[in-house]
Structures are given as C-alpha cells and as structure tokens.
Amino acid sequence: xxxxxxxxxxxxxxxxxxxFGSLHNIWHGSSMPVQGFPSVRPQRSGTVNVHHIEYNISAxxxxxxxxxxxxxxxxxxxxxxxALASVDPEKExxxxxxxxxxxxxxxxxxxxxxxxxxANGVFVINRYDWTYYDKRSWDEIGEGVEEGESDFLxxxxxxxxxxxxxxxEKVLQWQTQRPSQREWSDHGVWLHIPxxxxxxxxxxxxxxxxxxxxxxxxxxxxxxxxxxxxxxxHTLRKEETPEERFERRLREGFDFSGLQTIHSMxxxxxxPPIPMLAPLPSPPAELLGPYLQSQHLLRPQDIDALRxxxxxxxQQIQSATAAGLISHHAQPIGEFIEPWxxxxxxxxxxxxxxxxxxxxxxxxxxxxxxxxxxxxxPHYTHTGRPxxxxxxxxxxxxxxHADPIANFDATYVGGQIRNFxxxxxxxxxxxxxxxxxxxxxxxVAFMLTETLELANSCSRDSHRTKIMPYDVCIxxxxxxxxxxxxxxxxxxxxxxxxxx
Numbered sequence: 001x002x003x004x005x006x007x008x009x010x011x012x013x014x015x016x017x018x019x020f021g022s023l024h025n026i027w028h029g030s031s032m033p034v035q036g037f038p039s040v041r042p043q044r045s046g047t048v049n050v051h052h053i054e055y056n057i058s059a060x061x062x063x064x065x066x067x068x069x070x071x072x073x074x075x076x077x078x079x080x081x082x083a084l085a086s087v088d089p090e091k092e093x094x095x096x097x098x099x100x101x102x103x104x105x106x107x108x109x110x111x112x113x114x115x116x117x118x119a120n121g122v123f124v125i126n127r128y129d130w131t132y133y134d135k136r137s138w139d140e141i142g143e144g145v146e147e148g149e150s151d152f153l154x155x156x157x158x159x160x161x162x163x164x165x166x167x168x169e170k171v172l173q174w175q176t177q178r179p180s181q182r183e184w185s186d187h188g189v190w191l192h193i194p195x196x197x198x199x200x201x202x203x204x205x206x207x208x209x210x211x212x213x214x215x216x217x218x219x220x221x222x223x224x225x226x227x228x229x230x231x232x233x234h235t236l237r238k239e240e241t242p243e244e245r246f247e248r249r250l251r252e253g254f255d256f257s258g259l260q261t262i263h264s265m266x267x268x269x270x271x272p273p274i275p276m277l278a279p280l281p282s283p284p285a286e287l288l289g290p291y292l293q294s295q296h297l298l299r300p301q302d303i304d305a306l307r308x309x310x311x312x313x314x315q316q317i318q319s320a321t322a323a324g325l326i327s328h329h330a331q332p333i334g335e336f337i338e339p340w341x342x343x344x345x346x347x348x349x350x351x352x353x354x355x356x357x358x359x360x361x362x363x364x365x366x367x368x369x370x371x372x373x374x375x376x377x378p379h380y381t382h383t384g385r386p387x388x389x390x391x392x393x394x395x396x397x398x399x400x401h402a403d404p405i406a407n408f409d410a411t412y413v414g415g416q417i418r419n420f421x422x423x424x425x426x427x428x429x430x431x432x433x434x435x436x437x438x439x440x441x442x443x444v445a446f447m448l449t450e451t452l453e454l455a456n457s458c459s460r461d462s463h464r465t466k467i468m469p470y471d472v473c474i475x476x477x478x479x480x481x482x483x484x485x486x487x488x489x490x491x492x493x494x495x496x497x498x499x500x
Contacts, residue, residue: 005089006231007065011189017164018059021130023171024141026160029055030167037209038123042112050128059212060084066189068230078227079218080191092214093236096202100124121205127198131156144175154179157196162188193219242463256340258473259495287490288354296349297416303348305408306448308333334459334467344469350491352444357424358488367433373397389481393443400442414441451475
C-alpha cells in the first residue's frame with residue numbers, strides 16, 4: 001500500500017507576498033515594502049546573534065498546502081510545513097533540513113543566514129528574530145487573547161502566515177481569539193505547536209530566489225529524527241548512534257579541525273568585552289608559524305606517550321586549570337585515528353613551538369632555572385582552588401626528573417627544543433644550560449598531558465572514543481590558562497595551508 005503526505009488544509013496567495021510571525025510582527029510586515037530574498041546577516045544583540053527582518057516576504061501565488069508534522073510515537077503535532085501545491089513536500093523538507101535544520105540536532109547545516117543558505121535558497125529565522133523579541137508594533141497590537149492555564153506560552157509557540165492583502169484584517173480578527181482557536185481562512189493560517197518552546201522558521205525559495213514556495217515552522221521541542229509528515233511512517237531525519245554518526249562523518253570528510261567552532265565562540269572586534277564570552281583571537285601580526293614540519297620537536301611516539309600518561313596513584317596531582325578539576329584516572333583514554341593523526345600532531349607541535357618562541361625565548365637571558373621558571377610561570381605561588389596551571393608548570397620546570405613519563409624520550413625532545421631555540425635566537429648564538437632544557441621539556445610535557453586529557457574529555461562529551469584536532473582546539477580554547485600560553489600559534493587559529 002502506497003503512502004503519501006496528508007494535506008491538513010489549503011490556502012492561497014494572490015498578492016505575491018505573505019506576512020508572518022506573531023500578531024504585532026504581521027502588523028509591522030503589512031506596512032513595509034515587499035521584501036525579496038532577504039540578504040540579512042546575523043548581528044550581535046547583547047549576548048546573542050539576531051537577524052533584523054521585516055516580517056513580509058515575496059511568495060509564489062497560487063494554492064498552498066499545509067501539513068502537520070507529527071511525532072511518530074505520540075502522534076502529536078510538533079511542527080508545521082507549508083508549501084506551494086506543485087512542490088514535493090518530502091524533497092523540499094529534506095533540502096531545508098540539510099541546509100538549515102534544527103540547531104539542537106547534529107549535522108543540520110547552518111543556524112544563521114550566510115552565503116551557503118542563500119545559495120541554496122533557504123532563509124533562516126531563529127527564536128530571537130521575532131515574537132516579543134522584536135517590539136515594533138507591540139504597543140499598537142500586543143499578543144492578543146491568551147490561551148489560559150492549559151498553555152501559558154501559546155502566544156509564543158504559535159504564529160500566523162497570511163497573504164499581504166488580508167494581513168491587517170486577519171490580525172484584528174485573531175486578536176480576539178485564543179491561539180489554539182484562531183480561525184484559518186482562504187488566505188491566512190495560524191500555526192500552533194502545543195506546549196512548544198522557542199519558535200524557528202525556514203523559508204524555501206524557488207531556484208531563482210525570487211519568491212518563497214515553502215515554510216517550515218518548528219520549536220526547540222521538535223525532534224526531526226522522531227517526526228514525520230502526516231500520512232507517512234518514516235521520519236524526516238535518520239536517527240543515529242554516536243558511533244554511526246562519527247563513522248559517517250569520517251566517510252563524508254567532515255571537518256574535525258575545530259577552527260570554525262573556536263572562531264564562532266570568539267568575540268568580534270566591534271563587540272565590547274563580556275565576561276561570559278571568549279576574548280578576541282590573537283592579533284594576526286602576533287601569530288607565529290607555521291613552522292617547517294621537518295623541524296617538529298615531538299614525534300608521533302612522543303605525543304602518544306603523553307596521550308596515555310596518567311600520574312601514578314601515589315603521586316596523583318589534582319591539577320585544575322580554568323576548565324575544571326582533572327582527576328587523572330576516571331575516563332578511558334581515547335586514541336588518535338587516520339586521517340586526522342597527522343593534523344593533530346602538527347597542531348600540537350605548532351602550539352609548542354609558538355610557545356617556545358613567544359614565551360620561553362625572551363626569558364633565557366638568565367640560565368638560572370628558578371629565575372627562568374618564575375618569569376615563565378609568574379602565578380607559581382597561587383594557593384587558591386583550583387590551583388593555577390603555573391603552580392604545576394613551575395614544579396615540573398624546577399624538578400624535571402621527579403615524575404618521568406613512560407616511553408617519552410625526554411633526551412630527544414630536549415635536544416630538539418635546544419636546536420629550535422638556538423635557531424630562533426639572534427645570530428643563532430644562544431646557549432641554554434642542560435638544566436633549563438630539562439625544565440622546559442618537562443613543563444611542556446606537563447602542559448601537553450593536561451591538554452590531551454582535556455581533549456580526551458572533550459571527545460567523550462561528543463560521545464567519541466577517538467581524539468581529534470577539534471578536541472585539542474576546544475580543550476585549549478576553553479581553558480584560559482592553557483590558551484594564554486598557546487594562543488600565539490597561527491596553525492591553532494588558521495590551520496595549515498602548506499609548508500612541509
């Protein structure tokens with residue numbers, strides 16, 4: 001037996017434009033010039049990104065179908081889909097969800113309007129872009145009658161879509177009706193998601209991007225791996241285990257570098273400092289590297305030794321950097337994996353080399369171990385909780401042989417560090433004492449064991465058993481003390497283009 005999507009109702013557009021949103025949004029949109037495909041881009045408003053939109057949009061004339069999107073288990077309506085009658089709803093939904101689906105689901109494309117969403121003819125509307133977050137026409141129109149105790153958020157989890165020609169007339173009618181009872185007409189529909197929270201919209205445009213031909217409305221509660229078009233039995237997105245998702249991403253060439261993520265977390269140049277936001281990226285002029293890969297200091301086997309290292313129980317150090325307390329023994333240790341092993345080794349070496357050139361080299365005007373250690377790690381006397389990273393780096397710098405790391409060739413790495421520092425010094429004339437080299441090597445090793453343990457935790461948080469460059473980037477970025485030491489690596493911020 002063949003199944004097909006079940007049309008809930010139909011309406012028509014004749015003006016070439018529709019208005020949308022809460023009642024006051026629609027009222028505002030009805031008074032604005034007709035908008036073609038919007039070219040808006042996100043802007044910061046407080047601590048969130050928003051799109052400034054006008055609540056009307058050019059739309060294809062003709063009959064539109066309205067579809068329920070229902071939870072396959074509860075059969076409750078969790079989203080709505082509107083589309084021109086000639087549009088295949090399954091194909092259109094698949095396209096929209098691929099380009100810009102739910103921000104709460106994996107691999108759902110962009111959460112903001114950008115060049116990619118525009119190229120695919122998808123216009124993105126997020127929770128802060130409409131309803132009471134935009135107060136234009138609010139004083140004039142308000143929210144209308146409330147639903148009552150059965151759904152206090154009904155005016156915030158429902159919206160209207162209406163032909164421009166009848167927009168104001170429908171607003172005045174809907175004002176007097178409860179959200180769940182707002183009447184549909186031949187030219188306007190009211191979409192209600194019972195007990196939904198936060199509203200999201202996605203308009204799909206024709207190939208020329210001249211007019212909208214579809215509209216998806218969903219909430220934060222909509223799970224597209226559990227949601228189907230009414231009349232169909234299969235869900236709109238396939239549910240995957242974390243292992244299946246990871247393997248698929250590897251096959252598809254997913255970017256595990258972490259670069260896009262850390263840049264999305266940074267404060268922009270034009271934004272004021274906000275305590276809960278990360279700082280600006282390091283100025284490009286101050287970044288160091290990329291260095292020749294043939295000059296890397298740590299070999300794969302050295303980095304692997306640092307990955308598996310944990311202090312012996314009798315010598316456990318409850319070290320805690322800004323990211324939180326690390327117990328050193330709770331989690332299984334993840335592995336490195338192709339094809340991301342080499343990029344990870346490259347990233348680790350680049351961070352270390354930039355740290356040596358930026359921070360260590362200027363401190364070597366003295367060859368007294370304690371003096372160099374104090375310059376490098378000035379917070380070494382910190383007594384609070386959690387203890388500062390400097391406390392432990394200073395300890396290992398001044399006591400480099402106290403806790404050796406199995407299979408980590410400190411002699412080889414120390415020699416590489418000596419050669420690198422000499423090569424970066426004026427006239428290649430720097431001479432560094434063996435004690436200082438041993439201290440630098442052990443402090444660097446400690447910094448990397450902390451980094452890789454945090455990266456291991458990051459991979460576990462992502463339900464992975466493999467450590468990727470993404471995890472290393474996030475570990476350093478989210479830890480202010482590690483970031484302070486390693487933030488001058490160009491590869492950390494920009495990746496490597498070439499230079500072997």
